[in-house]
Amino acid sequence: MTESNLADIWHRITDLDVVSGAGSWVTAADGTEYLDFTAGIAVTSTGHCHPHVVRAVQDQAARFLHAQPNVYRHDLLEPLAGRLADLVPGAIDTFFFANSGAEAVEAAIKLAKQTTGRPNVIVFEGSFHGRTHLAMAMTTSKILYRAGYAPLPSGVFVAPFPDRRRGLGREPDAVVDDCLDGLKSVLQTQTAPKETAAVVLEPVLGEGGYIPCPKRFLRGVAEICRERGVPFVADEVQTGFGRTGAMFAVEHFDIEPDIIVLGKGMGSGFPISAIGAPRSRMQQWPVGSHGGTYGGNPMGCAAALATLDILTQPGFLERVRQLGSRLTRSLSAMQHGDPRIVDVRGPGLMIGVEFADPADAQQVQAHCLDHDRLILMTAGPTNSVIRWMPPLVVSEADIELATQAFGCALTETR
Numbered sequence: 001m002t003e004s005n006l007a008d009i010w011h012r013i014t015d016l017d018v019v020s021g022a023g024s025w026v027t028a029a030d031g032t033e034y035l036d037f038t039a040g041i042a043v044t045s046t047g048h049c050h051p052h053v054v055r056a057v058q059d060q061a062a063r064f065l066h067a068q069p070n071v072y073r074h075d076l077l078e079p080l081a082g083r084l085a086d087l088v089p090g091a092i093d094t095f096f097f098a099n100s101g102a103e104a105v106e107a108a109i110k111l112a113k114q115t116t117g118r119p120n121v122i123v124f125e126g127s128f129h130g131r132t133h134l135a136m137a138m139t140t141s142k143i144l145y146r147a148g149y150a151p152l153p154s155g156v157f158v159a160p161f162p163d164r165r166r167g168l169g170r171e172p173d174a175v176v177d178d179c180l181d182g183l184k185s186v187l188q189t190q191t192a193p194k195e196t197a198a199v200v201l202e203p204v205l206g207e208g209g210y211i212p213c214p215k216r217f218l219r220g221v222a223e224i225c226r227e228r229g230v231p232f233v234a235d236e237v238q239t240g241f242g243r244t245g246a247m248f249a250v251e252h253f254d255i256e257p258d259i260i261v262l263g264k265g266m267g268s269g270f271p272i273s274a275i276g277a278p279r280s281r282m283q284q285w286p287v288g289s290h291g292g293t294y295g296g297n298p299m300g301c302a303a304a305l306a307t308l309d310i311l312t313q314p315g316f317l318e319r320v321r322q323l324g325s326r327l328t329r330s331l332s333a334m335q336h337g338d339p340r341i342v343d344v345r346g347p348g349l350m351i352g353v354e355f356a357d358p359a360d361a362q363q364v365q366a367h368c369l370d371h372d373r374l375i376l377m378t379a380g381p382t383n384s385v386i387r388w389m390p391p392l393v394v395s396e397a398d399i400e401l402a403t404q405a406f407g408c409a410l411t412e413t414r
């Protein structure tokens with residue numbers, strides 16, 4: 001056998017070699033089809049190769065593959081920023097484009113540092129913000145993501161998050177109060193507001209285990225930030241673009257972040273990410289102090305505009321909410337018959353099914369793949385949570401197939 005020329009660094013959840021994808025399905029090299037409920041890790045929200053997105057990318061490829069924004073402005077930059085401004089809640093109306101979530105997180109912190117003149121950042125236990133050095137230092141969802149990479153950038157402080165483990169046997173409100181006190185304490189004892197450039201939070205912890213922020217918690221965090229004059233940054237890389245049944249998850253909480261971070265589902269699989277802030281803040285970012293060769297490239301913008309055409313169709317998000325409620329109900333019903341499952345949670349099509357023992361979650365995941373060709377992923381510090389993140393365009397029939405496969409896997413691994 002010939003040695004592979006590929007690095008082994010990717011942790012693979014399947015051993016599949018795939019050649020094409022359409023909607024919720026991918027086809028392996030041997031012709032077998034698999035139901036892909038990972039959506040490329042919450043990316044292909046419009047499904048694999050949605051014809052409208054493919055056409056937009058093909059048309060764009062014939063006009064411009066690359067038009068570098070430092071050199072000139074291509075004709076999709078303003079339309080994309082304009083559409084995002086209409087969709088993002090609150091006063092956010094100005095956007096900077098990059099290529100990946102981690103790059104956008106880095107950009108958000110650079111913007112916050114420059115516009116406050118402060119050095120530090122506060123994040124929350126269990127968060128995931130990316131793989132670059134600062135984003136990695138902001139990430140505490142799994143030790144594997146950090147171990148062996150010291151020294152990590154300094155100036156990152158971690159506040160408590162009201163997860164299930166912390167809440168066991170306690171009143172949910174008391175847990176939220178404790179965690180809000182924890183944030184206040186970090187601001188009192190570790191990094192004062194005048195040294196804190198940003199507090200960064202995912203409205204639903206993604207890699208950390210699909211854990212929605214309790215409403216009182218996220219609103220409390222935003223309030224603490226407002227009272228102390230610290231910018232509040234919402235990392236919506238995974239929750240954005242309809243994943244939770246709202247265009248952006250902050251809408252569920254009626255709050256307006258000072259900076260929003262976007263990626264993943266934005267381009268239906270074409271790499272594009274963004275940060276948004278009110279013009280008054282963006283204007284204070286010294287020209288030339290940040291940038292990037294490919295950010296805002298026309299191919300990514302074409303993919304994003306075409307994606308938005310689909311997500312903003314009348315009734316689209318309503319359908320996501322309905323499918324999500326139905327899927328959550330089916331999964332909750334399975335929980336009642338199975339003591340291995342300790343929680344089913346999540347808004348829209350961002351649903352976590354937590355097992356008491358990670359080995360059970362992984363066995364069920366493997367059974368779904370091996371017996372029913374259903375691809376599912378896990379999340380959480382010990383991979384004890386099976387996360388449901390199908391494409392937002394998933395059919396009811398495919399949801400039915402997947403839930404049946406999951407039910408069979410539960411029965412046969414018992």
Ligand SMILES: Cc1ncc(COP(=O)(O)O)c(C=O)c1O
Binds near residue numbers: 102105129131
């Ligand atoms: C909330 C959040 N932020 C940032 C990132 C990093 O995005 P990327 O992998 O595109 O760099 C992710 C990726 O999973 C994420 O879920």
